[in-house]
Amino acid sequence: MNNNNERILSKVPAVTATFWIVKIAATTLGETGGDAVSMSMSLGYLVGTAIFSAIFFITVAAQISIRRFHPFLYWATIIATTTVGTTLADFADRSLGIGYAGGTTLLFVLLMASLAVWYRSLGSVSIETVISPKSEMFYWVTIMFSQTLGTALGDWTADSAGIGYDGGALVFGSLLAVLVAAWRWTTISRTLLFWSAFILTRPLGAVVGDLLDKPVDAGGLALSRYSASAALIVFIVACLLLFPQRAPEDRSTH
Template structure:
């Protein structure tokens, strides 16, 4: 049994390193994910308000950048930290802008946006599962699965933005309390997974959605004026600081992945010779 388990773990590791188009779920993954949502919140505000681009121009610019980034991501043959995380940061910005346009331009109530995006995400998951029989991110090894994956990612960002704003407006929570609340809920999901062996795929996607309002709360906490309950960094400084952290972690992941792939290649070569 132990040998079988070790063989399964090794097979998954080899598949992730050589064939998967998305990263392994580690602590660094979640840190970058949360920080990318923070950048999505503050960068959208920076270009929209501070630079006075307006929602329409900002949405068009980042929409084009996202399409380019996804084009590069789809052309990669296996997971590339740089290509992947650039796409995530940009899809975070676009997801925020979609909700902002619906709320501020079209006048759609947040509860409707939340319901619509939750429904779209559910439909995406249902079709994805019916076609592929799995929602595991460890199975992203084909373009069709990758397309489902990125569509789900987009809806999680839009849903997280709408639901987070709805909760913040409905309960009138401050930035710090909101961040603590969302972090606590993610903690509950984490405990459910590690302690009670809850379904890994369900826990992953719940946590993925919740990191969006958590990141947004952190962005508001650091960027908004002190008089409004923030730290007063401003959107430019906040975006820059969190981007620097993201870049540092992506560089670290790139170097680590390169070493892992070289070690795997050497191990495979030695096994073949033996």
């Protein structure tokens, strides 16, 4: 039993500064990559969601089936959740006509329901308890909902609230700074702070991604979605190579 726990625990990366840097880059890539497929390729939100959903299911299945932590597969799965989150949120907000407020509310309810069912089933939503295929499924479904919620929240803040993409980046960056301070200097639940930060990095990535590729007259920098996505991929790969990530309490050599 101990050996099995060690094997599964090694599939979850330690939460470090590099983890959060890569997470923000991955969420930004989700925005530019998702928009590249749905908008630049003119495939639409529904087709884009279908494509990224297939990638999501494939990467999650691979992640659950492996024996120990593989950083590139883990982050490929994260990127899959954030790209499908982008197109799914845009489909809900725009194609279904429920608007940013409606989409954000719906996705918040789904996220809370996922966490509630996870907690009721296994007694904890801490990432340190992701030690079985069942808990991994809850983990990835919750992440997918959090990424989708973050997209809708980022778009709602930047567009409907009228503060723009740079203003949205400042808002969400400031909120993350508050969470970092709470992590360092308070005794607030680490699980609550982790999921709060995980959710907030997505709207930060959403507004940064939009800042990069939206037209100048819309408040963006008008960069190519393809080149922005390629640059983010290179950055993520460089981070993983230069700052290797390991599982918490890695015991793979024992």
